Amino acid sequence: MTAPRSDARESDAAGSAAFGAAVDVLLPVRDAAATLAEALESIRGQTLTDFRCLVLDDGSADGSLDLVRGLAAEDSRFVPVEGPARGLVATLNRGLDLATAPLVARIDGDDRMEPARLALQVETMRRHPETDVISSRVRFFGDRVSSNLRHYEGWLNATLTHEEIVRDLFIESPLPHPSVTIRTESIRGVGGYRDVEYPEDYDLWLRGWRAGWRFAKRAEVLTQIRDHAGRLTKTDPRYAGRAFLECKAEHLVAAYGLGGREVIVWGAGRDGKRAAKALRRRGARLRHLVDIAPTKVGRRMLGVEVLSPESLAEEPGCLVVAVVGIKGARAEIRAAMEEMGYREGEKFVCLG
Numbered sequence: 001m002t003a004p005r006s007d008a009r010e011s012d013a014a015g016s017a018a019f020g021a022a023v024d025v026l027l028p029v030r031d032a033a034a035t036l037a038e039a040l041e042s043i044r045g046q047t048l049t050d051f052r053c054l055v056l057d058d059g060s061a062d063g064s065l066d067l068v069r070g071l072a073a074e075d076s077r078f079v080p081v082e083g084p085a086r087g088l089v090a091t092l093n094r095g096l097d098l099a100t101a102p103l104v105a106r107i108d109g110d111d112r113m114e115p116a117r118l119a120l121q122v123e124t125m126r127r128h129p130e131t132d133v134i135s136s137r138v139r140f141f142g143d144r145v146s147s148n149l150r151h152y153e154g155w156l157n158a159t160l161t162h163e164e165i166v167r168d169l170f171i172e173s174p175l176p177h178p179s180v181t182i183r184t185e186s187i188r189g190v191g192g193y194r195d196v197e198y199p200e201d202y203d204l205w206l207r208g209w210r211a212g213w214r215f216a217k218r219a220e221v222l223t224q225i226r227d228h229a230g231r232l233t234k235t236d237p238r239y240a241g242r243a244f245l246e247c248k249a250e251h252l253v254a255a256y257g258l259g260g261r262e263v264i265v266w267g268a269g270r271d272g273k274r275a276a277k278a279l280r281r282r283g284a285r286l287r288h289l290v291d292i293a294p295t296k297v298g299r300r301m302l303g304v305e306v307l308s309p310e311s312l313a314e315e316p317g318c319l320v321v322a323v324v325g326i327k328g329a330r331a332e333i334r335a336a337m338e339e340m341g342y343r344e345g346e347k348f349v350c351l352g
Helices: 007-014 033-044 064-074 088-098 117-127 147-158 162-167 184-189 200-210 241-255 270-281 309-313 329-339
Strands: 023-029 051-057 078-081 103-106 133-141 181-183 215-226 262-266 285-290 304-307 319-322 348-350
Touching (some): 023 033, 023 088, 033 051, 033 078, 051 064, 064 078, 078 088, 088 184, 103 117, 117 133, 181 184, 184 200, 200 241, 241 270, 262 270, 262 309, 270 285, 319 329
Parallel strands (some): 023 051, 023 103, 051 078, 262 319, 285 304, 319 348
Antiparallel strands (some): 133 181
16 A cells, blocks of 8 residues: 655645644643643744743643643743543544644653654654654653553554554554654544544554555654553553453455455464454455464364364465563464565564
């Protein structure tokens, strides 16, 4: 798929003064008074001064909005937007409605921007009008950052180019939401955020990919993301593993036209069977499972036969979805599939 292009992008990037600012920062807030001042100061300290920060209140009852009003009285670039508790998606879409700049940047009320973040991301978008979303490397911080989160951080920070991001798009979300800057016309072009039962940002990246978006990521660590027990990713069921899987299944079936068509799932373990069931729920037909374990090959699971990987040497004529969670197995599957002549993204996809 190719990214949509518009002649207006070059003029928007070069003439952002017509919009009032180079970038609008969307900062949704609900009861974030304990950390909000730190987040606001990190925005105020940006080396790029040509920004506007829309602080989008989502029914706070802890004085968060008073902090913003106080700052706005000193710095007109900060705009408090009062609102009832409607949820993150509705709050972000309200911010999109109010945005007038050619770019919108995201940050949350418990995170921090490095001083050069906006300058570097805006610079990249101006130099590369074909790019729809720019992220950066990130650093998680907090009292106790788990080893699993550090592992995820390492994976995020190793996935930099458009090709790497797209290759791994069905493994996990490769773009941390608080780290991105997006073309306003691009996000509006796919309808903004959807209020769905899974992560609104991951759903956005997948819809953008299907619309032909180009992704990029700066090699610098430009956003620090605070880890704490109250994060939505830990408390809201929309960010649970099952929700991510349903999001992947919806977009995989839609992108590859799998509704009513057969698919092969490589992985007859727990994760593979869960993925196969999710694909079935979205209308795909399961032809076979594939596994390397001799105890599984030849058996019937989920109503289909489990085959060995060698069976894939003869082109089956349908998409192969690799779903194996064992460390190092994904790289081995990729190598084996490529050796058999399968092109990733066309004949097979890795799903996390």
